[in-house]
Amino acid sequence: MSRYQIRFQTREHAGAELASALHAYRATGALVLAIPRGGVPVGSVVAHALGADFDLLMALRIDAGVALDDTGKTWRTNGAEADCRAGSLCDPHFDQLCRQRAVYTPVRKPADPGGRVVIVVDDGLVSGATMHAALASLRKRHPARLVCALPIATRTGLDHVRALADEIVCLDMPDRIDNLARFYHEFQLVSDDRVRRLIGMASTRSQASVMGAAASVPALSKVMLIPCGTTPLRAILESAPNPIGVAVMVHAGDAQRRAARSQYLARKLRAKGLATMLVDLQPDSRVDNALDSALDDLAARLDQTLSFLHDSTPFAGLPAGLLCAGNTAAPAFRSAESHSSQLRAVACVAGRVDLADSAVLKGLGIPTLLLCASGAPESIRIHHLAIEQMNCPRQLRLVPARDCGFDDREALAEIATLTGDWFERHLAKLTRPRLGYWE
Incomplete structure (x- = not known):
């Protein structure tokens, strides 16, 4: 065997x-x-x-x-x-x-x-x-x-x-x-x-x-390792030929719990004509989120991930969108500033936006979508405060759910629709027409 x-x-x-x-x-x-x-x-x-x-x-x-x-x-x-x-x-x-x-x-x-x-x-x-x-x-x-x-x-x-x-x-x-x-x-x-x-x-x-027209970006389904200190990050890249852009999907820790949810969202994004790149920024952690003290380390790993996307994948010339969750929100907002020439949109699912500095929120310059559970009043309050500090094009959408876990299938489907539409709106107009992809 x-x-x-x-x-x-x-x-x-x-x-x-x-x-x-x-x-x-x-x-x-x-x-x-x-x-x-x-x-x-x-x-x-x-x-x-x-x-x-x-x-x-x-x-x-x-x-x-x-x-x-x-x-x-x-x-x-x-x-x-x-x-x-x-x-x-x-x-x-x-x-x-x-x-x-x-x-x-x-x-x-x-x-x-x-x-x-x-x-x-x-x-x-x-x-x-x-x-x-x-x-x-x-x-x-x-x-x-x-x-x-x-x-x-x-x-x-x-x-x-x-x-x-x-x-x-x-x-x-x-x-x-x-x-x-x-x-x-x-x-x-x-x-x-x-x-x-x-x-x-x-x-x-x-x-x-x-007609003699070759795909400028080939179909791809590959697992790659991103060099990152002593613990390489595992990235799963999948794409149909000629995607309209690439969605970089990052989270921190508890990969087993998040695997099915991430794969589901990735499939739905690919159905919109996007390539996807799934990365766990803290693969050695079994907890649901990284500790607050690890935010600087997460930001460095995310910067390394985006550099790898540009230098070592066929997606270098594509506009990129960043989909983050939990404690990766604050590092994602930092990267959106430092990689503004590469990133075109951000979507944040139940993110710890309260961990982001006020200066980072005010400095965001790309369209940002915040998704929050409708049954989490404290999280809604925190998201409203973050939205008020942002000067970029932004939206706050409440997803029908009791908590921020979003384990319910209907909530996941709503998240997939909202993020897919967001990335399609802000990435598709910058590149070629898409050919389509599997569901």
């Missing part, structure tokens, strides 16, 4: 690593086919990195060791074919596949794999039934070369599909997978809307390629 319990941060991260393993197929005119729905975010990143065409390959597991292809035929992992299109078991599943194809690509025919290098991608393989049906169906359409590409798969599952592929590329092969989600830090259900967006985004890229 892999030495990593969590092998990938997201499906996009898995796609980026898989694309590196498939670099030999870059710019070869290959066709990447993803199995919906989980394989689509992986395949989208692979196709973009390889400069390949991208489409869907419909297949569906209907029973143990049995799966249905997009022609209505069923295949068993032992290699036998059983055509049961008229059977009671297959009919509803085939109808489901047809409906999905109509929803995902309503205005065009599936790509023709004949005579092409075809790379079939999914987010993982356990029994191998679905991939077996997909590859067996493709074999009948005479591809020049058929590649099965997976971030993770069981050895037994790969044995069931090995004879159908000319090449298998797999990044990790544990002996057993009880739950594929355990190998991903984030493994949420991929919605139909997200599949449609990714397919539409791939079509836009293909049209741009035909």
Whole structure:
């Protein structure tokens, strides 16, 4: 088994690593086919990195060791074919596949794999039934070369599909997978809307390629380390091609509690066309916030983070917005002053704005959004005092919530909407039109 319990941060991260393993197929005119729905975010990143065409390959597991292809035929992992299109078991599943194809690509025919290098991608393989049906169906359409590409798969599952592929590329092969989600830090259900967006985004890229227009900022899903004294800071960068800007999301401590909330907000910001960069400024702390005495240290780490963004990422030329929380508010306001040429907007969620010096608040020169829980009267009072001292364009918005934890899903959705609109308003007008992103 892999030495990593969590092998990938997201499906996009898995796609980026898989694309590196498939670099030999870059710019070869290959066709990447993803199995919906989980394989689509992986395949989208692979196709973009390889400069390949991208489409869907419909297949569906209907029973143990049995799966249905997009022609209505069923295949068993032992290699036998059983055509049961008229059977009671297959009919509803085939109808489901047809409906999905109509929803995902309503205005065009599936790509023709004949005579092409075809790379079939999914987010993982356990029994191998679905991939077996997909590859067996493709074999009948005479591809020049058929590649099965997976971030993770069981050895037994790969044995069931090995004879159908000319090449298998797999990044990790544990002996057993009880739950594929355990190998991903984030493994949420991929919605139909997200599949449609990714397919539409791939079509836009293909049209741009035909016109000779390359993306000036590539798609990215990467974990990087920011040099910072004896404790490097871990940064998670994710982006679609040509984002409108980058949202730098910082907090201090208690990363486990904040992880799901931060990933949710990051997904929503990327849906607005933004790149995201998530950083814990105090990774060695298990408390919810840094101590007041650590503010100078947090400010230095945030300055280092912004310098790293400018010097060591593809986002150097993009306008940046800063999303902070808790005790990172005061350091964020300081950085907004010293990095005014780089930062274009700030959003602060339940921030300790009372820790910011009056001179710093008065010196803020970029649009600032403060978000506060409607059920926290003392926090509201403190935020009103901060707003009165600011001279920059600013807003204070109250989010329906009982306290500043914002653990409620509806409160998080409201925060995502407000911050996304704020950054879109103040960053998008400074750069190129966006192509879109996954939810």
